[in-house]
Amino acid sequence: MSAARQPGRFLPAAPGSRVTRLELFYDLVFVFAFLNVTTLVAEELKPIALLYGAVALALLWWCWVSFAALGNYLRADQGVVPLIGAVTVAALLVLVLALPEAFSDRPGGPPGPLVFAGSYLAIRGLQVFVLVTRSRERRGTLWRLSLPVIISITLILTAGLLPSAPDWSRVSLLHLGLWVAAVGVEFIMGPRARGSGLTVVSAGHWAERYALIVLIALGESIIALGTGAQLTIGLPLTWPVVVAAVLGVTVIAALWWMYFDVLAPALEQTMHRTRDAAQRLVLARNAYAYLHFPLIAGVILFALGLKRYLTTVAETRGDAWLARPAGLDDVALFGGVIIYLTALLALEWRAVRRVRAAPVVTLVVFVVGAVAVGKLPATISLALLALICVALVLGGLRSGDPLRRQVRQTVLEEQLAAEHDQSEWRRRNL
Numbered sequence: 001m002s003a004a005r006q007p008g009r010f011l012p013a014a015p016g017s018r019v020t021r022l023e024l025f026y027d028l029v030f031v032f033a034f035l036n037v038t039t040l041v042a043e044e045l046k047p048i049a050l051l052y053g054a055v056a057l058a059l060l061w062w063c064w065v066s067f068a069a070l071g072n073y074l075r076a077d078q079g080v081v082p083l084i085g086a087v088t089v090a091a092l093l094v095l096v097l098a099l100p101e102a103f104s105d106r107p108g109g110p111p112g113p114l115v116f117a118g119s120y121l122a123i124r125g126l127q128v129f130v131l132v133t134r135s136r137e138r139r140g141t142l143w144r145l146s147l148p149v150i151i152s153i154t155l156i157l158t159a160g161l162l163p164s165a166p167d168w169s170r171v172s173l174l175h176l177g178l179w180v181a182a183v184g185v186e187f188i189m190g191p192r193a194r195g196s197g198l199t200v201v202s203a204g205h206w207a208e209r210y211a212l213i214v215l216i217a218l219g220e221s222i223i224a225l226g227t228g229a230q231l232t233i234g235l236p237l238t239w240p241v242v243v244a245a246v247l248g249v250t251v252i253a254a255l256w257w258m259y260f261d262v263l264a265p266a267l268e269q270t271m272h273r274t275r276d277a278a279q280r281l282v283l284a285r286n287a288y289a290y291l292h293f294p295l296i297a298g299v300i301l302f303a304l305g306l307k308r309y310l311t312t313v314a315e316t317r318g319d320a321w322l323a324r325p326a327g328l329d330d331v332a333l334f335g336g337v338i339i340y341l342t343a344l345l346a347l348e349w350r351a352v353r354r355v356r357a358a359p360v361v362t363l364v365v366f367v368v369g370a371v372a373v374g375k376l377p378a379t380i381s382l383a384l385l386a387l388i389c390v391a392l393v394l395g396g397l398r399s400g401d402p403l404r405r406q407v408r409q410t411v412l413e414e415q416l417a418a419e420h421d422q423s424e425w426r427r428r429n430l
Helices: 021-035 047-073 081-101 112-134 138-161 171-192 204-227 239-260 263-273 277-289 294-317 329-352 357-369 380-398 401-429
Strands: none
Touching: 021 047, 021 294, 047 112, 047 171, 047 204, 047 294, 047 401, 081 112, 081 277, 081 357, 112 138, 138 171, 171 263, 171 277, 204 239, 204 263, 204 277, 204 294, 239 263, 239 294, 239 329, 239 380, 263 277, 263 329, 277 294, 277 329, 294 329, 294 380, 329 357, 329 380, 357 380
């Protein structure tokens, strides 16, 4: 209470902290940045463009992971932390603007790679600054936390100095390799920095923050779906477009259910049951910082494929029901779902040490079927994808899974207990 009365201070979070509205606002901006990665590859979908998009998404993800960890360590809506959040959002928007030129600079204006690297440095540097300020051993903490950022920025800037080259040439592969190395440095060195004092203060806050980022990504993929057919620039509304849009929403709803029905609360309950601070930190790193990245990547890739599917259906001048996906559109659509399901299986094993047969069979069907869907009309491919996803969800509901009953009963009891405690506090103090 005494710390709360001192303005301008960093106020520590508490074990019972939950996600604030301000953090939800930050996450909306970050997911907007995630989805803007699709602009790198949407115009001309090629394998190397997909690789560049994955690298950019990984760096953006690590910016968010570090920012979310900071919100678990300190109160995001108190003291000077909201100011740090505002500066982070501003730097993030500049980074998004520089994203189309981050890999290859265009004539005129400031150099894109330099603007991207500067914005990335501002976002990560602020996070390091806060942790160093809070640390007792400032010099050692500054070195350990700054080193991954310095190395990754150096690699990005070095890649920006390379000349433009054709795809898959030696220079092009070196350029891509430098960006991949920057991602590897952040993902490997960053979480293992010692002495920062950063821990998982609130398991509930940590789990809720990651669940919300998945929820926002799924929600904003619907926005991408709505803009994919480019109806705002005069294309007529047709029945194939309507049906394809409904099928796309059906798949997104099924993806939501696969994660939020049992897995998300089971993961949170596992976090709560992990009492040892070191073990909880390892669980938070592996299950959330690492394994939630393919969840987000799968949603973003699926949104890209869905957008291109709807654009293909809307722009077909003949029979739109027979419009076929072009190029790698089917790879993006089905590949996104395959990555998402693979991440769900890995998370389920990490949370409850089991792997169910139905999702594994579904995953195999998608991998095998993805080879043939390019020969089918886009609406038929979407219908098959939606049918299989819905069948997987309904099969899980009808199986009478005892784990599902246990997890959801625990969730209900926790909600009732929290509501009772909050009502008692308000009755006494308000």
